[in-house]
Amino acid sequence: MASNAAKSHGWTLVQDTAWEGYTQIPEWIVSGYMTMFQELDNTPAADPDIVFLQAGVGSMAAAGIYHFLRPNGPERT
Numbered sequence: 001m002a003s004n005a006a007k008s009h010g011w012t013l014v015q016d017t018a019w020e021g022y023t024q025i026p027e028w029i030v031s032g033y034m035t036m037f038q039e040l041d042n043t044p045a046a047d048p049d050i051v052f053l054q055a056g057v058g059s060m061a062a063a064g065i066y067h068f069l070r071p072n073g074p075e076r077t
Contacts, residue, residue, distance in 0.1 A: 016059035026059065033063035 006013040018026035
């Protein structure tokens, strides 16, 4: 497992997939994804009708879905 290899070499594992005992770094990564979408809201020319996101393990897609479909989002219907 990657986390065991990282520990044995004194490395820090950085990936956006979480599991029991490995949640803090993935939370930071998803928070960074959320920041990208918040910055898009602050771009005057950006008012997208469609947003395409890579899905990979789902962290970026989940952040985008949360941002664009959350009930109290900026004037979202």
